[in-house]
Amino acid sequence: MNPTNKALRSQGIPKVNADAARIASRLGTFPLFADAERxxxxxxxxxxxxxxVPAGWSLIWAKTPADKAYVILEGEVDIKLESGKTVRLGAGDVIGEKAILEHSLRSATVVAATPLVVLHFTADAVTSLYADVPAFRTAIDTTLAKRVA
Structure with missing residues (x-):
């Protein structure tokens, strides 16, 4: 079991049984995935x-191995950068993908600013999706290009 899922369950936060069709429909409402095939x-x-995920929960910690990524389905997160700057992201945004693809340590800490619903991916799932699913690759490449700019 993934440590994040185990930690969330140990806090009494139930795993939501994902219905792929329902989640796929939700993903399609976000600009990042709007042109994706069903x-x-x-x-x-x-x-x-x-x-x-409850407000205040840390999803990702700076200077730790990249083992997971998320698509935010509902709510907002604060990205606390090493520079001291904080960036807020919300529904439809992807977090945690960069360090996985670059095989590097995390460069920021991510904290739930509000209660969240997220789609959690293991590092292996991110790597596989990036290689095999064009819409995922496009979403990740678009996200990374925006963050560089």
Whole structure:
């Protein structure tokens, strides 16, 4: 079991049984996935685990190994950068993917600013989706390009 899922369950936060068709429909409402084919959206949804996360929970910690990524389905997170700057992201945004693809340590800490619903991916799922699902690759490449700019 993934440590994040185990930690969330140990805090009494139930795992939400993901319905791939429902999650795929939700993903398709976000600009990042708006042009994606239905099959790609279902593949993305089926590769993740939907989780409820309370406000204040740290999803990712700076200077730790990259073992997970998320698509935010509902709510907002604060990205606390090493520079001291904080960036807020919300529904439809992807977090945690960069360090996985670059095989590097995390460069920021991510904290739930509000209660969240996220689609959680293991590092292996991110790598596989990036290689095999065009809509996921496009979403990740678009996200990374925006963050560099």
């Amino acid at each position: 099959g790609d959206l279902v593949a993305i949804a089926a590769s993740g685990v939907e989780l409820n």
